[in-house]
Amino acid sequence: MPELPDAGSLPARLTPRDFDHWNDLVTASDDAADREVVAPYTGDAFCTAPESTPDDVATAVADADAAQSRWADRGFDARTDVLERFHDLVLDRREELLDLMQLETGKARGDAYEEVMDVAMTSRYYATRVADQLASERRRGALPLLSTARVHYDPVGVVGIIAPWNYPLTLAVGDALPALLAGNSVVLKPAEETPYTALATVELLREAGLPHDAFQVVTGDGATLGDPLIERVDYVSFTGSTAVGRKIAAKAGEELVDCSLELGGKNPVYVRPDVDVDTAVDRAIGACYTNAGQLCISAERLYVHEDVYDEFSRRFVDAVADLEPGTEYAYGVPVGSLISESQLERVEAHVEDARDHGATVETGGRVRDDVGPYFYAPTVLTDLPRDATAACEETFGPVVNMEPVASDAEAVRKANDTDYGLHACILSGDVDVARAIARDIDAGTISINDGYVTSWAAHDAPMGGMKDSGLGRRHGEDGVVRFTEKKAVSTSRGLPFDPVTGPTDLEAKVLAAGLKLWRHVPFLR
Incomplete structure (x- = not known):
């Protein structure tokens, strides 16, 4: 029988009785085995399902x-x-x-x-x-x-x-x-x-x-x-x-x-030279570090036009360094925990491999076990070689690689240089130019001047991935x-020829002439 949580291990609005009731909603035999469910804030099992x-x-x-x-x-x-x-x-x-x-x-x-x-x-x-x-x-x-x-x-x-x-x-x-x-x-x-x-x-x-x-x-x-x-x-x-x-x-x-x-995705953000840098920094942080980077449409690659790279990179790194994680059941905490020890190990391995390949850790790059067992500091990498794991594989954590580009064309080329095609973000002061760039990026959804929310919340527009990022679309x-299942039902009101023997010579000529005429009658097309 599943073990219920101790009331002291739960947020105030939840009770052990809630979990007892929820367990009853599962289709499982009476003698089913139980699995521990762990609270990432503490690393302790709080219940069994x-x-x-x-x-x-x-x-x-x-x-x-x-x-x-x-x-x-x-x-x-x-x-x-x-x-x-x-x-x-x-x-x-x-x-x-x-x-x-x-x-x-x-x-x-x-x-x-x-x-x-x-x-x-x-x-x-x-x-x-x-x-x-x-x-x-x-x-x-x-x-x-x-x-x-x-x-x-x-x-x-x-x-x-x-x-x-x-x-x-x-x-x-x-x-x-x-x-x-x-x-x-x-x-x-x-x-x-x-x-x-x-x-x-x-x-x-x-x-x-x-x-x-x-x-x-x-x-x-x-x-x-x-x-x-x-x-x-x-x-x-x-x-x-x-x-x-x-x-x-x-x-x-x-x-x-x-x-x-x-x-999966390895989603890019492109920062154009005409941006307001302060706004771009805020949007980029939202794109990269929401849900501690554990979001399929969050960004892990940040391409910044060289004309604004120095200013943007300085402000971005400073802002990321100020992101303080926490465990409060309250609004205002910018970054939460990773889900598990295995996910933490994956993020650690990607960052250590990046270091081994010569990348620079501009900020972060460490476990924050002073906050909780699975917390990892929001991290910015630069000078990341193409053969490093974090350059090509999805990290799914609070880690982003930042590099300069010389032009829109270079940004598009690098954005598309991946097996994935789920989401992309363009930050620009010229929406028309950004829309034109978006047409050249191989991604199922693209957000302009927003990290991802405008695409995610556009419920009337399809959402999904290209290439190795999936099949089909949700939304809309x-x-x-x-x-x-689409079912087509067709009804005949009479054919212009015998359906068994087919048309006569005259009927065939009339039908062919009718089809040629049909092409020139707009309301019949």
Whole structure:
């Protein structure tokens, strides 16, 4: 039986009873093994969560499948009502959710707040748009006046979501919302490090009126549960590393199951010579150090035009040196903890390898165990050789490499010199020039004069990666249509020839002449 936390180890708004209730929401057998969940601020386990098994996955998918058609039959209006109530509940219970996210991830409260706002905005966006986005559409038939075609958007069935630990609210539930509104049911496998944020949010969805079986949660190791989930669901949504994404894509292909994957990034920021330097420094810090760098669209490469490099680099390094991490459950802390010892070891290894290759650590470059066991000082590297690990691999921590460039063209070339293509940022005093540069950068989203928020919060625009950064898009119409099967229904009102024997010589000539005429009639094109 899972061990519950001691009340003294929890933020004031959370109680041991909460975790007991959340554990009951997991699809797991009564004799399931337990997994410790660690609080990064202290490095101590504060609770244990049930370990679901492959058999539990089968049960969860079967229950979700049985509930799906009843949920879909409710129609858009009823499903929208649930999401609108959920929107309000998330905002009303935000303080408890913020405490829980900080407890599980060690992130700063401001970073956790972004997740609450994102999920609320996602709910509102799709609740107001999905009926139009998935409405049946009339399309042109094969022959004008003689045939018609309509496209319908049917739910795929059961959507499996495999979520990461870095944004346990946004990336566990944000994709589930459009999937549910499209009439699907969901089986979620949250990261083993952060099960309770997902479970607490599922509880809010049920409180908002979602049928219990329509959203199932299995918890435990992804390597154990991933394949059994993909084998049984009708669609897979995954956010995480490129290495794991390749395995999921291969398994999905084997099962002929469609999937969307948001994967790794090595995202650049380009600072043009026409910037206001003070503003650019603030925007660059937000781009690089939000969530201690544990954000798929955060920046790890900073290219600064040589005309402003000296001034910008001096101010940037000074500002980064002033970023003081903390463990408070309160706003105002700029940088939180890394998630785990293994993540800390990865960041340390990247920085030490950079030093070994001759890079200069301008600030940071050390563990901040005076604050907590997994804290790492925000770090700026310069003179980083191309063969250093931190130059080409995603660090996923508070580390950025800064270097000068001589022109826009050089900045674009260096920005594109990577296997990844998730996000980029351009800081410029001339928006038109920045937009032109953006067209040449190989990235799925590009923010101008902002680190990432304008892209992340643009819920009407698609978001995803190019190259090794993934497949498919979330947000916008793309973000909900992916969870549907397009069904085309065509109707004949009579053919101009016998459908069995085909046209006569005269009918063939008339049809060919008609097609040539058709090309010149605008309203028939």
